[in-house]
Amino acid sequence: MQAQRGALTATAAATERGKAALRAALSFYVANGVSVALGLLLISGGVHLVLGTAAASAAGVGVIVTAPPDLPGPRRGKFWQMVPSPLIGLPLFFLVQLLHSDPLRLGLLLVPATFLAFVAMAWGKRGIPIAIAIMFSMIFSMATPAPSGMHEALERTLHLGLGAALYVLYAVLANHLLNARYRVQAMADLLLSLAALMRTEARQFTPRDEAGDVREVPAPLLGRLLGAQAALADQLQATRDIVLESPRTPRRQRIAGMLVMVLELRDMLLASELDVDALKSHPGHAAALCEMQRILEALADQTASLADAMLLGRLPDPAPDRRPELAAIRLEDDPAHPATAPGGPTPAMLARGLANRIGHINDEVLRLVALARGEQEPDLAVVRANWQMFVSPTEWSLMPFLTLWRWDAPPLRHAIRAALAIATGYAIAVLMPWGSHDYWILLTIVVVLRGSLSQTLERRNSRVAGTLLGCVVAVALLSAHPGALATLVAMTLAQAVAHGFAVRKYLITSVAATVLGLLQAHQLNVGMSPTFALFERIADTLIGAGVAWAFCYVLPSWERSQIPSLVARCLTAQARHARLALGLGQLRAVQSSPELEWRLARREAFDSLSALVQATQRSLSEPRAVQPPLEPLEHLQAHSYQLLAQLSAVKSMLVLRRDRLTPAEIEGPLQRAAARIEALIGSTPTTGPSMPESVAATTVAESIPLPDPFENDVSPWLLRRLDMAIGISAQLRDDAARILQAPTQEAALTA
Numbered sequence: 189m190q191a192q193r194g195a196l197t198a199t200a201a202a203t204e205r206g207k208a209a210l211r212a213a214l215s216f217y218v219a220n221g222v223s224v225a226l227g228l229l230l231i232s233g234g235v236h237l238v239l240g241t242a243a244a245s246a247a248g249v250g251v252i253v254t255a256p257p258d259l260p261g262p263r264r265g266k267f268w269q270m271v272p273s274p275l276i277g278l279p280l281f282f283l284v285q286l287l288h289s290d291p292l293r294l295g296l297l298l299v300p301a302t303f304l305a306f307v308a309m310a311w312g313k314r315g316i317p318i319a320i321a322i323m324f325s326m327i328f329s330m331a332t333p334a335p336s337g338m339h340e341a342l343e344r345t346l347h348l349g350l351g352a353a354l355y356v357l358y359a360v361l362a363n364h365l366l367n368a369r370y371r372v373q374a375m376a377d378l379l380l381s382l383a384a385l386m387r388t389e390a391r392q393f394t395p396r397d398e399a400g401d402v403r404e405v406p407a408p409l410l411g412r413l414l415g416a417q418a419a420l421a422d423q424l425q426a427t428r429d430i431v432l433e434s435p436r437t438p439r440r441q442r443i444a445g446m447l448v449m450v451l452e453l454r455d456m457l458l459a460s461e462l463d464v465d466a467l468k469s470h471p472g473h474a475a476a477l478c479e480m481q482r483i484l485e486a487l488a489d490q491t492a493s494l495a496d497a498m499l500l501g502r503l504p505d506p507a508p509d510r511r512p513e514l515a516a517i518r519l520e521d522d523p524a525h526p527a528t529a530p531g532g533p534t535p536a537m538l539a540r541g542l543a544n545r546i547g548h549i550n551d552e553v554l555r556l557v558a559l560a561r562g563e564q565e566p567d568l569a570v571v572r573a574n575w576q577m578f579v580s581p582t583e584w585s586l587m588p589f590l591t592l593w594r595w596d597a598p599p600l601r602h603a604i605r606a607a608l609a610i611a612t613g614y615a616i617a618v619l620m621p622w623g624s625h626d627y628w629i630l631l632t633i634v635v636v637l638r639g640s641l642s643q644t645l646e647r648r649n650s651r652v653a654g655t656l657l658g659c660v661v662a663v664a665l666l667s668a669h670p671g672a673l674a675t676l677v678a679m680t681l682a683q684a685v686a687h688g689f690a691v692r693k694y695l696i697t698s699v700a701a702t703v704l705g706l707l708q709a710h711q712l713n714v715g716m717s718p719t720f721a722l723f724e725r726i727a728d729t730l731i732g733a734g735v736a737w738a739f740c741y742v743l744p745s746w747e748r749s750q751i752p753s754l755v756a757r758c759l760t761a762q763a764r765h766a767r768l769a770l771g772l773g774q775l776r777a778v779q780s781s782p783e784l785e786w787r788l789a790r791r792e793a794f795d796s797l798s799a800l801v802q803a804t805q806r807s808l809s810e811p812r813a814v815q816p817p818l819e820p821l822e823h824l825q826a827h828s829y830q831l832l833a834q835l836s837a838v839k840s841m842l843v844l845r846r847d848r849l850t851p852a853e854i855e856g857p858l859q860r861a862a863a864r865i866e867a868l869i870g871s872t873p874t875t876g877p878s879m880p881e882s883v884a885a886t887t888v889a890e891s892i893p894l895p896d897p898f899e900n901d902v903s904p905w906l907l908r909r910l911d912m913a914i915g916i917s918a919q920l921r922d923d924a925a926r927i928l929q930a931p932t933q934e935a936a937l938t939a
Contacts, residue, residue, distance in 0.1 A: 654698020
């Protein structure tokens with residue numbers, strides 16, 4: 189029997205690995221990598237047929253240095269996203285060619301050019317690939333043999349410019365043609381992330397065992413929930429930019445409607461876990477919680493199946509309605525264990541409330557599947573409200589550049605740090621015995637050095653391991669003495685993998701990029717020794733990774749310096765979201781200004797919390813002496829998460845159970861709760877005590893018995909949620925005060 193269970197477990201694990209591999213193969217990032225590789229093959233192959241091998245090699249470099257900004261995105265603004273890299277990189281390539289044989293002047297060019305290239309990172313995610321592309325143009329120019337004169341340098345530059353120009357046109361056309369597929373793939377990937385969040389949320393329903401211990405330690409589970417929420421918030425914006433662009437056709441409108449439903453599902457998932465801990469305090473809860481957990485996991489599987497169907501281009505299967513299963517969940521009240529407080533909810537009420545909130549998730553999954561099957565029409569009013577209001581701008585603004593010039597600005601410090609690292613790496617490379625291939629050290633520094641220590645460490649480890657594997661693969665290929673066509677095909681495959689997994693799995697990218705770089709160098713330096721290249725690249729990689737790691741400690745931008753502003757942003761966003769969410773008593777059409785303001789405030793509340801969670805996670809890799817106060821940060825994140833959950837539950841009552849509310853009883857408390865939350869967290873607290881206890885502890889209504897929410901008016905339950913939200917807001921302010929006190933106390937101790 190045990191052997192059979194082991195075999196079934198192994199089979200299930202193999203099936204899941206197979207599904208994961210298929211999902212990756214059908215994902216938008218792999219499709220984008222294949223598109224980039226096809227562009228390299230077409231342009232390099234075409235130039236080879238017309239102008240010869242040398243011109244094709246230079247044109248291939250033009251493609252490689254232009255490709256980093258070519259990522260799945262909206263059609264609007266694609267051309268202007270692609271143009272900066274070749275416009276800046278082309279003259280730098282030419283200057284490096286002219287200074288190729290003059291190490292001193294070449295170094296004097298590399299250092300300021302690196303600084304200016306890394307300044308582009310001030311534009312965030314849009315600027316990072318452009319900075320990398322500009323650096324690639326200089327580094328790959330160093331990889332070519334020294335030109336014999338001005339004529340050869342100019343000829344190479346023109347061939348590189350030809351490849352770059354052709355690729356810009358190709359990238360715009362390919363993005364236009366693949367836009368419909370990108371919409372489907374991005375939506376499917378978002379659904380898979382939502383399913384993963386559902387499974388993590390389901391673990392909250394793990395019951396206590398007979399000894400009273402929780403099977404899962406709450407803190408690690410909460411950390412996973414916060415991490416999953418942060419990843420989903422980050423992914424949502426990229427999906428919005430693609431899916432919400434011009435949703436004019438019925439197919440686009442359906443996908444945009446599904447995106448809006450995912451946002452609602454996220455709110456319902458937040459609210460679903462409320463009262464779980466209270467229910468666990470009562471005996472006899474295990475069966476009910478296990479059944480809820482099973483249904484949540486089944487809903488997650490249904491969501492993942494919907495994503496798989498979209499990726500495979502087939503009609504998804506109808507989703508079973510699990511409302512009857514949820515209605516069958518019952519927990520009888522035990523007179524020996526009454527409610528936790530007089531007039532408080534009984535275990536039976538808590539169980540039914542939890543089951544009902546999971547029922548709302550079930551209803552939304554049913555609508556999601558029906559919409560994908562074409563059996564339900566999207567809410568076009570909501571889609572129009574989200575269109576253009578929730579997408580990132582595609583125009584380039586000078587504001588990031590103008591606000592960069594502060595000594596404590598992280599992008600400025602990173603640009604200085606990168607320039608110094610490149611100067612050090614170049615000096616080491618020139619002094620090394622194999623200085624003729626010095627570009628590999630600089631290439632390693634560019635791809636490893638990041639704005640934070642945690643990201644640099646991750647890149648360092650992946651780069652070293654990937655280079656070791658990539659060198660072995662490249663040497664094996666070169667030892668077979670492939671022809672020009674075989675080398676081009678191998679480079680194309682390497683480019684597809686390197687570009688496709690650059691954001692998702694850098695170890696895979698590092699292996700493929702090593703193969704691509706060595707094959708490209710072989711094309712540019714015919715006759716190099718594959719055996720020597722193996723040891724040379726390993727040594728160069730170790731040196732470059734070591735330099736990048738060392739310079740993380742030069743002009744560091746520790747996360748601690750960013751925490752106060754992130755905390756202030758989080759509190760402000762939470763207060764604004766609360767004020768607008770609690771104004772939903774006067775529900776209006778989705779086109780109305782208050783509703784749009786609430787949706788924008790909800791996005792900012794999630795985004796600001798996501799930024800704080802990610803910064804805290806990055807700080808864990810930093811030296812203990814410079815880490816921010818982790819305990820109050822974790823508490824603030826947990827309380828922010830709980831406040832969002834309470835407000836989501838209030839919003840669900842206002843929208844879904846409006847017929848069971850008494851407006852006269854809730855309008856005043858809604859306004860008072862919004863005002864008190866604003867008073868508590870509307871401004872960043874200074875060091876010292878938080879709000880007086882009389883303000884923080886005041887409730888919006890007198891304590892009254894809670895009736896059965898399925899048979900009576902639910903206004904008392906809404907008032908209970910408001911009181912909880914006020915209490916959590918007071919805890920949030922205390923957390924923020926503790927976080928802001930820590931730097932002051934450290935400064936006093938140092939003095």
